[in-house]
Amino acid sequence: MIRVTGNNSLLMSSLNTDTDNDTKVVDLLKKSSETEKSSKITGKKSEEYDSVKKSASSLKASAAVLSETGEDSIFAKAEESGDYSDLISLIERFTGDYNSLLESLSDLDTDKSANYSKELKSIISGQSEALQKVGITVDSNGKLVIDEVTLKNADKKELKDLFQGENSVAGKVADKSIYIGANAAADQYVDSCANYTAGGTSAEYVQMANLIGSYLDSLS
Known part of the structure; x- marks a missing residue:
């Protein structure tokens, strides 16, 4: 499942990664955690x-x-x-x-x-x-x-x-x-994703956001 911690980071635990969708979520989450500071909107x-x-x-x-x-x-x-x-x-x-x-x-x-x-x-x-x-x-x-x-x-x-x-x-x-x-x-977050560059592409970060959103929707 996905849980939100006090520092607003997303953690993955007890997640079945057999499906392509879940594997993509895990990979993209790892990449995002390594480059979190680069996804901030500036100015x-x-x-x-x-x-x-x-x-x-x-x-x-x-x-x-x-x-x-x-x-x-x-x-x-x-x-x-x-x-x-x-x-x-x-x-x-x-x-x-x-x-x-x-x-x-x-x-x-x-x-x-x-x-x-x-x-x-x-x-x-x-x-x-x-x-x-x-x-x-x-x-x-x-x-x-x-x-x-x-x-x-x-x-x-x-x-x-x-x-x-x-x-x-x-x-x-x-x-x-x-x-x-x-x-x-929501728009501020999307723009934040668009500014993501270090260690990955903006498209990957937006894809990560969409995948997480879809996955959370499936849990409800």
């Missing part, structure tokens, strides 16, 4: 992937809290106390996190990041009129702009309809940000 590209992952995580966090339902939700607490200041602050944080993720995706500058930006913007554009009513508009770059006075005086039911629940703007953005962050991590 600016790695920082850009990290920025996307960090921004996606922050957006997911604020969007998830904003969309939460139930008696402990931020909407329920505001309705009970009559104090909506925390809710307004969270909406402001949500818009800031949204804008940061769009910027990080733009800096990454890949076809996938451009598509992710379009998907996020599509969620917002679908509710553009309702958002404008509560003081949130979209600028020429697709980023959200808040009119603080309008937002603070917005109809609370309209805010709730917009941001609470899994099918709300916040709910959909939360789901999309999880997807974007996970795919950024």
